[in-house]
Amino acid sequence: MKGSVIFSILLGLILFSSPVIQEPCSNVSMLYGTAYAEQDWKTEFDDICGRTQDAMAYSPEELRKLVERCDKIKPLIEKLGETERKVYLRRLEMCRELFVFTLESKEKK
Amino acid sequence: MNRLLFGVILVIVSAAMVSAQGGVKKKRPLPDEFGRVIINNNSEKAGLAPVVFNHWLHRSKFTCRLCHVDVGFAMKAGTTGIKAADNARGFYCGSCHNGKKSADNVQMFEACSKTAVPADKTRCMRCHSLGKNVTPKYDFAEFTAGLPKGRFGNGIDWEKAEETGVIKPVDYLEGVSIKRKAITAQKDFALSPKLEGMPEIIFSHKKHTLWNGCELCHPEIFVGVKKGTTKYSMVEIFDGKYCGVCHVSVAFPLTDCQRCHTKQVQ
Numbered sequence: 483m484k485g486s487v488i489f490s491i492l493l494g495l496i497l498f499s500s501p502v503i504q505e506p507c508s509n510v511s512m513l514y515g516t517a518y519a520e521q522d523w524k525t526e527f528d529d530i531c532g533r534t535q536d537a538m539a540y541s542p543e544e545l546r547k548l549v550e551r552c553d554k555i556k557p558l559i560e561k562l563g564e565t566e567r568k569v570y571l572r573r574l575e576m577c578r579e580l581f582v583f584t585l586e587s588k589e590k591k
Numbered sequence: 592m593n594r595l596l597f598g599v600i601l602v603i604v605s606a607a608m609v610s611a612q613g614g615v616k617k618k619r620p621l622p623d624e625f626g627r628v629i630i631n632n633n634s635e636k637a638g639l640a641p642v643v644f645n646h647w648l649h650r651s652k653f654t655c656r657l658c659h660v661d662v663g664f665a666m667k668a669g670t671t672g673i674k675a676a677d678n679a680r681g682f683y684c685g686s687c688h689n690g691k692k693s694a695d696n697v698q699m700f701e702a703c704s705k706t707a708v709p710a711d712k713t714r715c716m717r718c719h720s721l722g723k724n725v726t727p728k729y730d731f732a733e734f735t736a737g738l739p740k741g742r743f744g745n746g747i748d749w750e751k752a753e754e755t756g757v758i759k760p761v762d763y764l765e766g767v768s769i770k771r772k773a774i775t776a777q778k779d780f781a782l783s784p785k786l787e788g789m790p791e792i793i794f795s796h797k798k799h800t801l802w803n804g805c806e807l808c809h810p811e812i813f814v815g816v817k818k819g820t821t822k823y824s825m826v827e828i829f830d831g832k833y834c835g836v837c838h839v840s841v842a843f844p845l846t847d848c849q850r851c852h853t854k855q856v857q
Contacts, residue, residue: 532769534806538777565677569663576660576806583810 523558526551527570531577537584545585552578622746623647623731626841628668634719637675641721646841647745648729651738651752652694654762655837656804661768662686666811666836678703684718686767694761743847750798750843760802776800781854785824791854812836 530551552574559570626646634641658664662683665671671683678685690701700714707715716725738757741748752758782792812833815821828835829845843850
């Protein structure tokens with residue numbers, strides 16, 4: 483029993499360190515990573531900019547958080563293709579500006 | 592002698608008045624021309640006629656917000672920088688005009704296809720029509736015959752048309768818009784005109800948010816939330832700023848004074 487556990491661990495370590503296994507593995511993870519990131523910016527964008535209707539209802543803290551989230555996805559959008567980048571940067575800017583504007587007006591009160 | 596002097600003074604005064612107006616009197620556009628935008632960022636460079644875009648047709652079917660926020664068209668004509676490739680990739684005009692989407696059960700033609708051939712010339716000329724003898728698919732008089740009449744602009748009371756359900760402007764475009772809940776409109780408010788005796792302006796947030804949402808006007812056009820933060824005059828508005836961004840070119844024009852100055856003088 484003990485021997486088979488040690489054997490399994492050793493086999494796992496050998497396979498993990500093998501370049502044959504490691505190369506495709508890292509590519510796969512990179513691909514998944516990219517796919518996830520692409521998916522991620524759109525989901526995040528929809529979630530942030532889908533809240534502009536309620537901008538006045540948010541607290542200053544919530545608005546600050548939304549502005550931060552806008553700033554966070556901007557570099558991801560900047561990496562997109564020419565047209566997509568142009569369209570979504572403008573859309574992002576419009577919702578970011580609205581949140582900043584609402585935040586400033588609330589803080590002035 | 593007196594007559595001569597009077598004549599000279601009259602000529603000088605007239606010349607001064609004309610030069611004060613820049614020497615050119617603006618022609619009031621015809622109802623079907625009101626809100627027309629000519630787009631020529633790249634058309635002529637590509638050997639095509641500039642695009643003639645009619646707001647009246649599009650605004651009868653879609654909200655301003657849908658095109659100017661979700662689709663991404665800038666508010667100032669010519670500043671979006673639309674390219675044929677953008678449309679072919681399914682953005683801007685191509686968001687709807689992709690040969691697949693339909694409005695009122697009519698399939699929309701494809702704009703700027705990647706595979707366009709000379710035989711597609713008729714289709715190209717549906718938009719690239721400035722100076723061309725093109726019969727539009729939608730005739731203005733026929734199209735607007737059943738809509739409530741307005742005094743200026745397109746001669747249509749678009750607000751009433753929407754209120755009475757004659758038109759139902761769509762605010763959501765599959766694959767482009769974000770699903771969101773209905774907007775909570777901010778309160779209406781009164782604005783005091785600078786000119787004594789002018790009726791107060793009653794600004795309706797409800798009417799405006801229905802077409803525009805929030806981010807179309809704030810902060811790009813109106814920088815202040817609190818009443819009185821944004822100071823502006825009729826001169827600036829006539830110059831196409833503030834209310835004039837829309838109410839000079841597309842929405843009912845500024846000559847329709849009573850549409851805004853509605854509150855009776857006390």
